[in-house]
Structure formats: C-alpha cells, structure tokens
Amino acid sequence: MKEYNILKPKKLNLEGLVAKYKPDFDFNFDFAYFFINNIIKETQFTFKDESICWECFSTNHNVKNHFISRKSDISQFYNSFYKKHIEFLLQNFPNDGRVLWGRRYSLGQSFGYQLSPYYFNTELEIYKITDGRLLKKIAKRELEPKIDNTVKKKYNFFINYFDKSRLTVHNTPTAMELLFNNFLETKNLQKYISNANQLLNVMNGKFSFDCKPRIDGRLYTAITNFPSILRQFLRYDEKILGEVDLSSSIPFFLYYVLNSVIKGNITEVKSRINNPNLIHYMLRKNVETLDITEVEYFGKIIIQNKLYELFIDDFSNIHRYGDNINPDTYLFENFKKEFFYPLNPENPDDLKKFAKKRILSMLFAKPCHYLIEQEIFKHHFPTILLFLNKYKKTILKELKGKGQHKKISYLGFQLESDLMLNHIARSFNNHYKRKKLIMSLHDCLITTKENVPLLESFMRDKFFEQLGFAPSLKVKYWEETVMPLLPFSENKLSA
Numbered sequence: 001m002k003e004y005n006i007l008k009p010k011k012l013n014l015e016g017l018v019a020k021y022k023p024d025f026d027f028n029f030d031f032a033y034f035f036i037n038n039i040i041k042e043t044q045f046t047f048k049d050e051s052i053c054w055e056c057f058s059t060n061h062n063v064k065n066h067f068i069s070r071k072s073d074i075s076q077f078y079n080s081f082y083k084k085h086i087e088f089l090l091q092n093f094p095n096d097g098r099v100l101w102g103r104r105y106s107l108g109q110s111f112g113y114q115l116s117p118y119y120f121n122t123e124l125e126i127y128k129i130t131d132g133r134l135l136k137k138i139a140k141r142e143l144e145p146k147i148d149n150t151v152k153k154k155y156n157f158f159i160n161y162f163d164k165s166r167l168t169v170h171n172t173p174t175a176m177e178l179l180f181n182n183f184l185e186t187k188n189l190q191k192y193i194s195n196a197n198q199l200l201n202v203m204n205g206k207f208s209f210d211c212k213p214r215i216d217g218r219l220y221t222a223i224t225n226f227p228s229i230l231r232q233f234l235r236y237d238e239k240i241l242g243e244v245d246l247s248s249s250i251p252f253f254l255y256y257v258l259n260s261v262i263k264g265n266i267t268e269v270k271s272r273i274n275n276p277n278l279i280h281y282m283l284r285k286n287v288e289t290l291d292i293t294e295v296e297y298f299g300k301i302i303i304q305n306k307l308y309e310l311f312i313d314d315f316s317n318i319h320r321y322g323d324n325i326n327p328d329t330y331l332f333e334n335f336k337k338e339f340f341y342p343l344n345p346e347n348p349d350d351l352k353k354f355a356k357k358r359i360l361s362m363l364f365a366k367p368c369h370y371l372i373e374q375e376i377f378k379h380h381f382p383t384i385l386l387f388l389n390k391y392k393k394t395i396l397k398e399l400k401g402k403g404q405h406k407k408i409s410y411l412g413f414q415l416e417s418d419l420m421l422n423h424i425a426r427s428f429n430n431h432y433k434r435k436k437l438i439m440s441l442h443d444c445l446i447t448t449k450e451n452v453p454l455l456e457s458f459m460r461d462k463f464f465e466q467l468g469f470a471p472s473l474k475v476k477y478w479e480e481t482v483m484p485l486l487p488f489s490e491n492k493l494s495a
Contacts, residue, residue, distance in 0.1 A: 002130070003129060007041070007193075009123070035086070040193060154422075155219055161236075179195050179196055213414075215413075216417065217421075242446070244445055247305040247472040248471065249471070251302050253411075261290065262292055262295060291383040294381055311359060315354060316351055318372070334354075416442070423462055425445055452477070
C-alpha cells in the first residue's frame with residue numbers, strides 16, 4: 001500500500017502551526033491527521049441523524065458535546081509519541097486556538113476529544129497518508145476485509161469484482177465539494193461524514209460484505225452503502241457504470257405473491273424465501289378476501305409502471321379524505337421534511353415522488369398507522385388492503401418481538417434477492433464467464449455502460465423464465481451530470 005486516504009478539515013493547516021510554534025519533538029503530520037480523522041469519523045455516531053444549529057455551535061462552546069473516547073493502547077500502536085502529538089493539538093495557541101477540545105478522564109470514561117468549533121463546522125477534504133511505517137500499521141488494523149459467512153457460501157462470485165485497482169473514484173475533489181454543498185442544504189452532519197467515509201472506503205479498497213438471509217436476504221457491499229449523489233464518479237476499469245433497475249420492486253413482488261396465492265402456486269413462493277413464517281401466516285383465512293379482478297388490475301398497472309401515477313390525483317386533492325386534513329400541513333410540510341426542498345404542486349414528478357414515499361411507508365407500517373394513505377389505497381384496492389392488514393394483525397398477534405409488521409417488507413425483499421442474486425446475477429456471471437462486470441444494489445444490477453443493454457435483455461428474459469411475466473425495467477447511466485462547483489462562501493455556514 002503506497003497511500004491511505006483520510007479526512008481533514010480543509011482550513012486546518014498543521015504544517016503552519018508546527019512551523020509557527022515549533023514543538024520539541026519530531027512531529028509526524030500523517031499520524032496527527034490520522035488521529036484527527038478518527039475523531040471526525042467517530043463523530044457521525046454521536047448525532048443520530050440530527051441537524052445542528054451552526055449559529056449556536058460556532059459561537060457557544062457549551063452546546064451539546066460530541067467527545068470521542070480514544071484508548072491509549074490503540075494510539076500508541078500507531079505512534080509511540082502519541083501523547084506529545086495530542087498535547088500539541090490540545091494547546092490553546094495565541095490567535096490560533098486549539099485544534100481539539102479535550103474531556104478529562106473520569107470513572108468509566110477514557111479521555112475524549114472533539115474538534116474545536118472553529119474546525120467542526122467547516123468543509124472536509126481528502127488527505128493522503130504516505131508514511132511507510134504508519135501505512136503498514138493501518139493495513140494491519142484497518143483494511144482486513146469483513147465478509148459474512150453467508151456471502152462466502154452463496155455470493156462469493158461477487159467478491160472478486162471488488163478490486164481496488166479496478167473499482168475507482170473519478171474526480172474526487174468535485175465529489176467532495178458536491179457532498180459539502182449537499183450538507184450546507186440539509187445541515188445533516190452525520191450524513192456528510194458518513195458519505196465522505198463511504199467514498200474513502202472505495203478509494204482505500206476497504207470492502208465489506210454482509211447478508212441477513214432471514215431478514216431481507218439482500219447483499220450489502222461498498223456499492224450498497226456508496227452515496228447515490230456520488231455514483232456518477234465511480235469507474236470500473238476506467239469505464240462508466242450503469243444500472244438496470246426494477247420499477248416498483250416491492251409492489252411487483254407483492255403482486256407475485258398475491259397472484260400465486262390466488263392460483264394456489266404457493267410452493268414456488270416458499271422455495272424462494274428463507275423464512276417460512278412469512279408465507280405461513282399470510283395464508284391463514286386471508287385468501288378469500290382477495291378479488292381476482294382487482295389483483296389482476298394491480299399487477300397490470302405495476303408491470304406498466306403506472307402504480308404511483310394512479311395516486312397523484314388522490315394526494316393532490318387530499319381534502320377529499322377527511323374534513324380535518326389541512327393540505328398545506330399534510331402535503332407541503334411533509335414533503336419538505338422528506339425531501340428537503342419545497343413541493344411544486346404543479347409538478348407531477350413531485351406528487352408522484354410523495355405518493356411513492358407515503359404508499360410504501362403505509363405498506364410497511366402497522367395497520368394503525370398511515371390511516372389517510374390506507375384510505376387512498378383502499379379507494380383503488382380495497383380487498384388487497386384488507387388482505388394485507390389481516391396478515392399484519394396475524395403476524396403481530398402470533399410472533400413475539402418488535403417490528404413484526406415489517407415481515408411484509410422482508411417477504412418482498414427476500415423474493416427480490418432470490419430473483420436478482422440467485423437467478424439473474426449468478427446466471428449473467430456464468431453466461432459471460434466472469435468477463436463482464438456484475439454488481440448488486442438491492443433492486444437493481446450494475447455493469448459497465450457498454451454492457452447495460454445486454455444486462456437489461458438478460459434480466460427481462462430471466463424474469464419471464466422464472467415467473468412468466470416481467471417488471472418494468474429502468475436504465476440509468478452513472479455519468480457525471482454536475483457542473484464544476486464554484487468556490488462557496490464561508491458566510492454560508494452562518495447564513
């Protein structure tokens with residue numbers, strides 16, 4: 001390993017501080033920046049998706065603390081003079097202040113550190129570690145791949161595609177600027193730090209693989225966690241990537257289940273899932289509630305990719321569903337909360353986006369929640385809603401533990417994973433003898449741009465082979481669409 005990428009505050013200049021205040025030891029810049037990077041990385045877990053009042057944070061040191069504990073033995077592993085480095089970073093230099101704020105040792109808590117407010121609310125940039133000794137220690141402790149045993153047994157064919165020399169990030173300065181500008185809009189520090197670290201994971205070849213067969217069955221990789229706004233910068237062998245996506249994935253597999261239940265083909269469904277309870281409770285006295293014509297209509301509009309358009313008129317005239325519903329509160333406030341920009345009621349895409357979010361949330365929620373959305377869904381599919389609510393209530397009654405109502409989403413995800421991973425991705429990989437990239441991102445598969453048409457055709461054929469019908473497929477190329485970003489004003493931070 002010749003270099004390792006980390007995060008640092010863009011306006012932090014340790015080289016200038018060291019030159020100005022001349023510490024009495026051999027200052028290792030790579031270690032100091034590495035120590036600061038770990039404080040930044042761990043800070044994301046102290047916020048839990050909360051937003052920050054930057055006006056308060058930049059002017060008041062008594063705001064909520066986000067100190068990160070660091071064990072001395074770990075710090076010493078990376079540098080035997082770690083104490084001197086930390087003492088330097090904690091010093092309150094005249095006119096320059098501290099780099100870090102410290103929390104003293106107390107019973108049950110080790111020393112803790114956080115970036116000073118001056119650096120806490122500023123843009124992050126990438127710093128490259130090149131110190132040979134430190135790189136060896138980082139490689140030993142940081143870069144050991146984490147591969148779940150299920151992945152090794154079932155999806156090992158994916159792993160070799162995750163090669164640091166082949167899967168790379170293009171135009172990283174613009175990618176980092178894009179993340180920061182997004183942060184300025186959302187004020188979500190946790191997301192900003194998390195997304196920046198996912199970018200670094202790919203750059204450093206730090207890949208992990210996870211799968212939970214009895215929950216959703218999905219494969220989780222560095223691609224899964226990679227921020228969507230940065231996919232345009234990913235390259236494989238310097239080639240642009242593209243995805244083939246299942247439109248209305250969960251409703252599509254819900255239709256597959258409902259159709260199988262009506263036609264008595266439930267054995268096939270059972271063979272595709274890892275948790276038989278998901279189907280067992282669905283069949284109890286529920287089948288007779290379904291209307292065949294309604295289920296067929298449900299499937300038809302899903303295959304035509306028109307499901308969420310069906311609800312646009314309902315949501316744009318939400319007052320029809322209750323005298324006490326305030327459209328401004330329900331539509332505009334909820335939309336801004338979900339998507340961080342104001343709803344344009346004249347834009348069908350905005351209404352479709354909102355309808356999709358609310359209907360899917362309703363499908364995954366307890367029967368006592370999302371009552372307005374249930375009324376909207378019931379207007380078009382009354383027997384399907386009755387069937388689903390009976391299923392959820394049976395699950396809640398007979399299975400112990402929280403979140404049992406989510407079994408309906410687990411069922412859809414497991415069916416999706418079976419088709420996408422076991423039957424399509426694996427077959428594509430074998431058919432082209434590992435010479436064409438194939439990666440998974442939940443309800444879509446990824447390959448290089450030149451091979452996207454091949455993958456799209458292959459997926460459609462496999463769905464017809466496996467199910468007798470196919471969903472609507474959507475192609476998207478991960479090409480750069482952002483214009484070069486202008487330098488931002490520091491005043492934005494306190495605007």
